[in-house]
Amino acid sequence: MNQTTTTDPKSSARAYTHPGLPEPADKDYAVIGKSKPKIDARVKVTGQARYTADLKFPNMIYGKILTSPHAHARILSIDTSEAEKIPGVKAVITHKDVPTLKYGISPARWDENIFCIDTVKFVGDKVAAVACIDEETCYKALKAIKVEYEVLPAVLDPLHAMDEDAPQIHPEYPLNKNTEIHQDFGDVDEAFSKADYVRTDTFIGNRTYQAPLEPHTATSIWQDGKLTVYSSTQSPHYFQYYIAREFGLPMGDVRIIKTYVGGGFGGKLEPTGLEFAGAVLARLTGRPVKMFYDRAEMFAHNRGRHRQYMKLTTGVKANGRILGVHADFIMDGGAYTSLGIASAYYAGAMLTLTYDFENYRFDMNRVYTNLPACGAQRGHGAPQPRYAFEAHLDNIAKELGIDPVEIRLLNARKPNTVTPNAFVVNSCEMVACLEQARDVSGWAEKKGKLPAGHGIGIATGSFVSGAGYPIYRTDLPQSAAMIKVAEDGTAATLYTGATDIGQGSDTVLCQMAAEAMGYTYEQMKIVAADTETTPHDFGAYSSRQTLMSGAAVKEAGDDVKKQLLEMAGEMLNLPPELLDVRSGKISAKDNPETTLTFEEAARTFFVKKGPLMGRGSYAPPKLGGRHKGAPVGTSPAYSFAAQVSEVEIDEETGEVAVLDVWDVHDCGQVINPALLHAQVHGALYMGMGESIWEEVRFDANGKIQNPTLGEYRLPTALDMPRMHSSLVPSYEPAGPWGVKEVGEGATIPTMGCFRNAIFDAMGVSVNSLPLTQEKVWAALREKRKADGEDVWDPMACECFIE
Amino acid sequence: MQTISDKQGVKRYLINLTVNGDEYSPVIKGNTLLVNLLRDELDLTGTKKGCELGDCGSCTVLMDGKPVDSCLVLALEADGCEIITIEGVAQHGELDRLQRSFIDNAAIQCGYCTPGMILSAKALLTRNPHPTEPEVRAAISGNLCRCTGYVNIVKAVLDAAEATE
Structure with a gap:
């Protein structure tokens, strides 16, 4: 990770002709583009939907993990004898009972053990586990395990993690450097020398947590040498791959079944101690073992958003045209890698998307600390650097006397362009998004004309529609799908490895299957995310499924349609190319009187030829440049968005009330408008929480101070502003029917958008997230002091002096 | 309330309650939470557990018509009460x-x-x-x-x- 690469943007962007289809003239779709009800809505409103923790198996027992109370300590001894004597305790395991092979989700840094061997590295690190006849006995057994520790000095401040005298967390990674990146595109120094104005700003991003409502749960069962794990997972495939690897099993002997999942947002992408420890406990006891994290354990396991220190330097012409950017970041990775290598690359890679500039340098150190590991949270590495850049850009605009919308329009990326770090952008409606956001928010009437305490801000964002490359190196396609039509043609089942964690992929993929087959959505059934019954798919991350899984599903649907029309042609004595099928009705293109139903043709097919099945798969074209880290951030397509928000600040208390947020998105063809806008609402909600309230905080010993949903301050229904979600027309040639992502993209502009609205309202910059009331209050106070106002200092007040 | 004790002397209580219109008389421990009685004993897993602290409301049920976090209610407190869970909202397959x-x-x-x-x-x-x-x-x-x-x-x-x- 230590090499510097310099790449000429022009040579790294290969000549690129997209294999996709041109935009169809006739977009009269029968099933897609319509707000169909979610396929799982009824089971979810009636309580029938079974999540992993709802499953019971005969002879099932319960398991819990013992974790470290220290941020950094050497394990001197572990005595499990007292725990083993407790009635109802079936097994107690430590590192001696499990494989010592290191694992992790990022193959470049496998640095975790199932249980700690020599040292514990954060409060919550895994030390031992128990399996017992009930939950209550588990807690008794955990208390009875005696672990002797020698407490070691801990690294809690990421800015000092690389100091020569800092304690070393992983001996194999000196100076606590987990990931070091130096990328250089074009000539940034020359760009700065040609600039009329060069500015540097520094910002800090907060450590946040995905906080899905459903706690992580896994139930492991061994039968005849095969391990089955029911899990609340975002990716059955990665779980299968890493669990098989850890236990030396063929992948075919590990079956991962996703149940309904109560949200993930990135936190359920990688296997946890629950799967690894559960598998061992289940093998030792010969019984199904249900493992679960409680809410505090979820916070400790974490894998949420990194705390990031972001220094940005930008050179611009006097008119605001960006010439070059230098991003210099430090990330607090926590004790392990998780998906953090990708997070580190994403942090810099995604900064080149929304504005078009040629010269870019990105330096990053992701450091180890004795805190819980960070990973991928909605928007992955992108939202905080985007906050920093959008704030930085508003500082520049203010200095140059340019309207924030105008400086963005001037620099906005155009379609069919290539970024300096070699991302090929096909469709891109950045300009249209900015203009529409400006217009629907009433920017012109509001900017500079709002009453005192009110402000309006704008920011942009962009995100991948699926990571161009899987997390570990493999030539497997990204997605595959099968469709099986029932013998009598009255139903069709889609088999897909795509993973619905609430975002609605089961629904949109069934709509896409029905559209491609010429069938109805209402007759579709789905079997998804079970590694034994469904074809391979990498799962729910990087906003990949609508485009990638959708492409595989479309191909499978087209395959069914072709076979069906061949049979219908035989039945009607017509060449199949003269026939079409739509909403379950087959008709001759030149003679609407000639008809046959889907059911009739499908039934005849089964009688004469056997099962009517369609197959499809999707692999993206080779993407990206040749520099180190080039694959991270590549994608077949990118979404674009602009957000405007209006805020009201209480000048006395610093309280920020967000009144309205307008999100305008370029996300290609929409499959299900209702679900799409619901994704925007949810992304805005998370973005808003992270912007104003949410932060995982630690005490001086590295222990989480607020591991509850209340103290972490998850926003409630009373905290939310008015949200307005709208779209610009867009078509993406790389996506089936022209689709792109939406689910993560709408989180990305939010933090910067709020900061800029506060900046507009009060003229103060809050340079760290979250933009809390305290920080706004303190910034206002500093400003008053600077303005020569006599400011009351509460800390100097006699009531505070003991 | 009828009680019995196990070998260690831990008491069990027989309570009577109505859940979704059906009468039940489970034997529970003093520390059994209503949410666990519903999920583990009565198999009504539509009631979810998200935090077990009363923060998230995933375990909300109606107790004599009032919404309560069933993770903050002891099963003992539900003695003599009428409980409605999500499974009791649709009537005869008709959604509310x-x-x-x-x-x-x-x-x-x-x-x-x-x-x-x-x-x-x-x-x-x-x-x-x-x-x-x-x-x-x-x-x-x-x-x-x-x-x-x-x-x-x-x-x-x-x-x-x-x-x-």
């Missing part, structure tokens, strides 16, 4: 208007908060059939949702109220 409205308004994503949301909303509409939007927001403010930003949930409750005579 709130359930219908949640579907029609795309108010469901992962679905983990949905049972609790519907029960809190049901309690609201029972005592206040035509609430204002702030009243709806206040009524569900004890139910966290991580997916929807509450936008479509609020809309669903207001729509269901509008459909009420």
Whole structure:
């Protein structure tokens, strides 16, 4: 990770002709583009939907993990004898009972053990586990395990993690450097020398947590040498791959079944101690073992958003045209890698998307600390650097006397362009998004004309529609799908490895299957995310499924349609190319009187030829440049968005009330408008929480101070502003029917958008997230002091002096 | 209340309660939570556990018509009470208007908060059939949702109220 690469943007962007289809003239779709009800809505409103923790198996027992109370300590001894004597305790395991092979989700840094061997590295690190006849006995057994520790000095401040005298967390990674990146595109120094104005700003991003409502749960069962794990997972495939690897099993002997999942947002992408420890406990006891994290354990396991220190330097012409950017970041990775290598690359890679500039340098150190590991949270590495850049850009605009919308329009990326770090952008409606956001928010009437305490801000964002490359190196396609039509043609089942964690992929993929087959959505059934019954798919991350899984599903649907029309042609004595099928009705293109139903043709097919099945798969074209880290951030397509928000600040208390947020998105063809806008609402909600309230905080010993949903301050229904979600027309040639992502993209502009609205309202910059009331209050106070106002200092007040 | 003791002298209590119209007489420990009685003993797993601290509201059930976090209620306290869980909201396979409205308004994503949301909303509409939007927001403010930003949930409750005579 230590090499510097310099790449000429022009040579790294290969000549690129997209294999996709041109935009169809006739977009009269029968099933897609319509707000169909979610396929799982009824089971979810009636309580029938079974999540992993709802499953019971005969002879099932319960398991819990013992974790470290220290941020950094050497394990001197572990005595499990007292725990083993407790009635109802079936097994107690430590590192001696499990494989010592290191694992992790990022193959470049496998640095975790199932249980700690020599040292514990954060409060919550895994030390031992128990399996017992009930939950209550588990807690008794955990208390009875005696672990002797020698407490070691801990690294809690990421800015000092690389100091020569800092304690070393992983001996194999000196100076606590987990990931070091130096990328250089074009000539940034020359760009700065040609600039009329060069500015540097520094910002800090907060450590946040995905906080899905459903706690992580896994139930492991061994039968005849095969391990089955029911899990609340975002990716059955990665779980299968890493669990098989850890236990030396063929992948075919590990079956991962996703149940309904109560949200993930990135936190359920990688296997946890629950799967690894559960598998061992289940093998030792010969019984199904249900493992679960409680809410505090979820916070400790974490894998949420990194705390990031972001220094940005930008050179611009006097008119605001960006010439070059230098991003210099430090990330607090926590004790392990998780998906953090990708997070580190994403942090810099995604900064080149929304504005078009040629010269870019990105330096990053992701450091180890004795805190819980960070990973991928909605928007992955992108939202905080985007906050920093959008704030930085508003500082520049203010200095140059340019309207924030105008400086963005001037620099906005155009379609069919290539970024300096070699991302090929096909469709891109950045300009249209900015203009529409400006217009629907009433920017012109509001900017500079709002009453005192009110402000309006704008920011942009962009995100991948699926990571161009899987997390570990493999030539497997990204997605595959099968469709099986029932013998009598009255139903069709889609088999897909795509993973619905609430975002609605089961629904949109069934709509896409029905559209491609010429069938109805209402007759579709789905079997998804079970590694034994469904074809391979990498799962729910990087906003990949609508485009990638959708492409595989479309191909499978087209395959069914072709076979069906061949049979219908035989039945009607017509060449199949003269026939079409739509909403379950087959008709001759030149003679609407000639008809046959889907059911009739499908039934005849089964009688004469056997099962009517369609197959499809999707692999993206080779993407990206040749520099180190080039694959991270590549994608077949990118979404674009602009957000405007209006805020009201209480000048006395610093309280920020967000009144309205307008999100305008370029996300290609929409499959299900209702679900799409619901994704925007949810992304805005998370973005808003992270912007104003949410932060995982630690005490001086590295222990989480607020591991509850209340103290972490998850926003409630009373905290939310008015949200307005709208779209610009867009078509993406790389996506089936022209689709792109939406689910993560709408989180990305939010933090910067709020900061800029506060900046507009009060003229103060809050340079760290979250933009809390305290920080706004303190910034206002500093400003008053600077303005020569006599400011009351509460800390100097006699009531505070003991 | 009838009690029996196990070998260690830990007491068990026989309680009587009605759940979704059916009468049950389970034998429980003093520290058994209502949520665990419903999920583990009665197999009513529609009631979810999200925090076990009363923060998230996923375990909301109606206890004598009032919404409660069943993770904060001892099963003992439910003796003699009428409990409605999400499984008791649809009648004879007919969805309640709130359930219908949640579907029609795309108010469901992962679905983990949905049972609790519907029960809190049901309690609201029972005592206040035509609430204002702030009243709806206040009524569900004890139910966290991580997916929807509450936008479509609020809309669903207001729509269901509008459909009420």
